[in-house]
Amino acid sequence: MRQLAAGFRMTPPQTALGLKPMLSRRMFLGALLATGAARAFGDAARLTFAQVRHTGRWDPRPDGLGRLAWEISKRTSIETNPVVKPLGLADPDLFHYPFAVLSSDAALPVLADAEVAALRRYLSYGGFLFLDDASGARGGGFDGSARELISRVVPGGSLAKVPREHVLYKSFYLLDGPSGRTATSPDLEGVELGGRLAVLYSANDLVGAFARDSLGTWEFEVVPGGEAQREKAIRLGVNIAMYALCLDYKEDQVHIPFIMKRRRI
Numbered sequence: 001m002r003q004l005a006a007g008f009r010m011t012p013p014q015t016a017l018g019l020k021p022m023l024s025r026r027m028f029l030g031a032l033l034a035t036g037a038a039r040a041f042g043d044a045a046r047l048t049f050a051q052v053r054h055t056g057r058w059d060p061r062p063d064g065l066g067r068l069a070w071e072i073s074k075r076t077s078i079e080t081n082p083v084v085k086p087l088g089l090a091d092p093d094l095f096h097y098p099f100a101v102l103s104s105d106a107a108l109p110v111l112a113d114a115e116v117a118a119l120r121r122y123l124s125y126g127g128f129l130f131l132d133d134a135s136g137a138r139g140g141g142f143d144g145s146a147r148e149l150i151s152r153v154v155p156g157g158s159l160a161k162v163p164r165e166h167v168l169y170k171s172f173y174l175l176d177g178p179s180g181r182t183a184t185s186p187d188l189e190g191v192e193l194g195g196r197l198a199v200l201y202s203a204n205d206l207v208g209a210f211a212r213d214s215l216g217t218w219e220f221e222v223v224p225g226g227e228a229q230r231e232k233a234i235r236l237g238v239n240i241a242m243y244a245l246c247l248d249y250k251e252d253q254v255h256i257p258f259i260m261k262r263r264r265i
Helices: 025-035 062-073 093-096 113-124 143-151 228-246 256-263
Strands: 050-053 085-088 098-106 130-132 190-192 196-202
Touching: 062 228, 085 093, 093 113, 098 228, 113 130, 113 143, 130 143, 130 228, 143 196, 196 228
Parallel strands: 050 085, 050 098, 098 130, 130 196
Antiparallel strands: 190 196
16 A cells, blocks of 8 residues: 555555655655754644634534534545544644635635745645635625735735646546535635645635534535535545645546446536
8 A cells, every 4th residue: 555645645546547645745844844844744643633723713613624524534544534624824733734724604804914925935835725715605704815925925926716627527527627615716726836736725615515513414505506515515625635645647548437436426
């Protein structure tokens, strides 16, 4: 069994598809040691989502990420921790977690320069940031503030549509586009750094589609597509995790018949 980035393991059938670590962790560790910027990603054996704390409503879907972690563990060979780690952007412990989620159902507060610099460093060292608009409303406060934040974090950069042929949509499941609690936007958007998606943005309240209450009942209705749309949202969440943590998928090594059999689609 091949050992992949961030301590996650992949079974031999999946490695046969040509999957490989997204970046050199040896190089990443060297960069961290050179700058004194915390310990390397991958110290922990399990995927733990980092939830970015800010002065606004930073955790609008408190049960969503834990549920996604459970789904990832159930459906893939990635070992997960259902307990989400809340962290500020300036917290050096953020560098323990390769997958960070920044969310709200309202406009994000204006971040301090130190927080912006820390996020820039996190992304440049290989971290992945998922921006999730929990409002699910077109043109809401989150959307504008998220775009403004990205313009500060990546000078000269901006969110751009992720094309449907992007490997994100085939990293585990074969998907024809995005999903979420709502269908506000027909596209995911992102920012590439060094040939990889370092930032991904969903306007469709993706995490909201995963959330369950204490009795195990889905917290939110998924509209307009109901439970089929929810299942597609879960599959998208799995794909995002696989892409962000493990994979640099190669287009010419995607064996569609094998994937369809393996995923039981």
